[in-house]
Amino acid sequence: MSTPVHDLPAHKGSVMQTPVPASRWKRGRGSRVRFTNGLFKYYFLLSILALCLVLALVVFFIGKTAILTFKDISLADFFLSFDWTPEEDKFGAASIIINTISLTALTLVFAVPISVGMAILIAEIAPKWLKSFIRPILDLLVGIPSIVYGYLGLTVLIPLIREWSGENLGDGLLAASLVLTIMILPTVSRISDDAISAVPKKYREAAYALGSTRLQVIMKVVLPAASRGIAAAIILGMTRAIGETMAVVMVIGNTAQLATSLFSPTSVLTSNIVMQISNVEFESTWNYALHMMAFLLLIISFGLIMIIRLISRKRGDAA
């Protein structure tokens, strides 16, 4: 613990404050330190409360507008109908919700094995020069704006997909999930890398002493021990994937229909909102329905985060 305030050497004060009696100075200083400590404590507390307030306001205001949707259409229409044709007053969001979930799932299917593999490579296997080469590169990749990834997807990836699959457009879930995979890869692998590097050395030494191979050490000891950190990395990657808009809009095709194949142009919540929100009237069901979609996005990402938190907690207990 820190040194108690009254034990601190007071020579700085005694030099500056010669006219003031020592006892009075001491008391003044102590109370001043207490005051600053208290001030900072309340400042930080206030910051956190302000953050919570902002979050609550976001949820409240989006929710308030979103709820108005159900003045005009029923819950069943919104959640169970697959027909999103707002200009004809058909507001069925089911296909878009399902697309959002499948896009995120597909992205995780691509991204998690690759990025955790990369993390293992960096943390456990790679020689030092390679580590010091890959890590800064991954850090740099995190900072690239998403629209750049979207543009590369549109101009490089989609023509490749078109050629390879023989499709006419190439836009769709596959293109979007590949772009998202490349986007979240550095995030997930860097944080997983940190988690794996943080596993104490003695675990590995003990496992090797028992005669384990390197594969056994990594799979049976290091990964379980780092599983909570890796889960946190996946959460971060997933929230970025589910909320990503600009890159997805450019490669998904923006057609409000259920994705029946990996290559059919389709639409997810984020892309649908950003394509339409600027063109709708303020007080219309369409506007409310888009707010409802935003609210859903909030709830879905919140729910997914909770699920993964719970899973990682259980795993953490078992390990």
Add this chain to the structure above:
Amino acid sequence: MKLFKKVSLVAVAAAVILSSAGVGSSVQAAGSVSGKITINGSTALLPLSLQAAKEFQRLNPKVKIAASGKGSVTGPQAVKKGIAQIGACDWDASTDVPGFKAFAGQVANKVAVIPFATVVNKNVDVANLTTDQLKGIYSGKITNWKEVGGSNADIVVITRAFGSGTRVNYQAKALGGGDIVKKAKNYKEVGSSGDMKTAVATTPNAIGYIDLVYVTGGDLKAIKHNGVAATVDNVIKGSYKVWSYGYYMTKGQPTGATKAFIDYVQSKKFQEGSLKKLKFIPISAMK
């Protein structure tokens, strides 16, 4: 693209300021009007609004103008809500258009002519489409280029999102009010003119539509509509029909500074000068 636009805008502005420095001051009594004008709405008209605002503020230092662009329908909406004095819109929002009800009590002031073009990817060997053929393509009845005289390949339809002024005008003028299919395999929606250009340029067998000023470079080409080439001359002559006026919507007849500003935009000096340089067509050119 944006940067390029900005740079060219600055260049045009500089040219105009230099050339008008001698003439401008004598034309209008400086500082005779004052007030605040907010312009909201169409992105297509935004370069024009910004340029006009710059010039108008030089002549009338007491007027403050703020212009922003988001989408055509936001213009008349902002006017209705009282957020803006001028709502820039690619269609006459005081009348009903497909999908949008008329904004009651608003007056449409013509400020420019915007031509639109049907564009195809460079690999498409069709050079002309009639209104009926376009209707068939956009409604999903014609799905192969060979049905309209091209090679045997699926047509990829690219369109703007509902609410785009370009889409409203294209639907009314080029498709004769025909429907645009909403759900199909080879169908894609894009959010802006820039996205449209990239999408058509990079997708083989694609067809789309865009403001004529965007048709540059070799990867996409404007095709003829009913046998008439999409050129500024043909628009002025009246033979090319796919164009529309750009409007400044106001709540009732414009008054005060707003009126002075709209008058300035409609003045011969601005129409024949800066407006032309920005590649819009002066309203006086249309009979």
